[in-house]
Amino acid sequence: MSEDSKLRIENVTKLYGYGLLGLKKFKALDNISMDIDLTKPRIVVLAGETGSGKTTLLRIIMGMVKPNIGRVFYKGRDIHKLRGSEAKWYRREVQPIFQDPYETFNPLRKIDSYFYDTIRNVVGIKNRGEAEHRIDESLRFVGLSLDRVKGKYPHEFSGGELQRISIARALLTHPKMLLADEPVSMLDATLRVGILNILKNLKEKLNMVIIYVTHDLSTAYYIGDDISIMYRGTLVEYGPISKVYQEPRHPYTYALLESILEPDPSIRERYPAIKPSSIELKEFLIPGCRYANRCPYAKEICWHTLPPPTNVDGVVVRCWKYLDYKQS
Template structure:
């Protein structure tokens, strides 16, 4: 399989506060992964573990503190402006809230025409209509139900389909979807995430799917990474990670439901005691305070990755 995106040792440290009391927050630490062409790669993990920060850096909305992003073997930060613009067109985003993607005072179709004309993808209205019809069809909507309508005339699920259709206008190779269905009615979630699978299969689009929801991740992902406090702690084929978890954190998530069942909520949320939230370890494994298998060395040393059954696990248990 061809590599589309390669992330190497990505770290993002936010500095906050005044010059007298600087606080540093390590949002992403030493994260490496690849996204093949085409595949659905999921980033999952509890709130604040660094998923969105990783996405923002890939999309060029934030700059990394260190690390390299290679897109089709080219380092993104070394691309000339023209090539960078072209690359960023090939990488599109779909966000959590479809209602904030579209201005309530503008018709939704105006965004589509604007994108096609501004980016010079088409030159006539007829061409634009043809292009839009194709993209709407790809997300299960028709041109007739779309024209001259305002965002309030669509449901959340329809608007999220429209956000995906809009992302398709530039014929992207990669879509980064950050919690795309968490604000959509639970009964519609599966049908929308399945669209990503269709896009991969029919159009060869790769997807980075960011989610708390392990059920949808289980059904659509080829490979996945579980993040914990800025690090990837386990990464491999989605089925292997979710049905045969190895890292104690993934095991804890896995225990939260007996079987992956689309009707049940299965999330990455694990609640911490106040005292654990306070604990910030400078050395050692970040999971030590919650780990039922913690050993003496886990407090002193940062575990590297060990390969087990085709997955990479950041844990001394697999040394």
């Protein structure tokens, strides 16, 4: 994979304050590294329970939040150093889709005005006819059209339609990559699959790379090619989704998958690991593996040293189980 054909997340750490006045710091993200090949159309799922750092990582990739340590390279360029025309280029290449379509659009503003703004200011098309053609093209990709949305306000659409509209707006710039933060979690179950199929279609027809954030592991499997599992700000496992689901390597991934795939609810309840709890912060502050507190295999080293990424049969896993202790 050459530098200019990948997204490289390199040792990213983000500190946030907590406690009185937020003066104490915890690592909302700790030493996250991940490479995504941009030449292969794919959906990379970012999964993990609430507070694991998924949105923070996405915002860092967007350039909206700066990491305290580490860098993000897109096609060889450090995205937090882009200025002027390069920053504009990045805004065209990488587009976000947010969780709540009702928050994406101002209720007092007509939907089509967002499209004209993006076309003018980000894409740089000033000609009205050309702009309308491009807007219609992206709306048709999600099963709508410019005629259908023209002159209308957000409340005139259902949640599912609005989410399709926000996908269409993201497509206006002909992006290479979409960053979708739980795009279906606010929608009725019946509407979800329609949106998921649109994303799959974008991958296949437009050769896109989509980072798809969720904590729903069933839809993750339906949509994903690769998965990266996060726990309390650390990336514990990353690889092809079929491999990870068939044979989870990290004990946390194992517990997480057992709990959703187990049809018997009485057995499911034996895995409290996936429920957020008040000891969340305590786990964030463990200097080693954040899962040490709950892991049946935890040893001394797990508590004080974060394991380095190890390639285990095509899956990257961060767990001392797979490492020779002498490496520490």
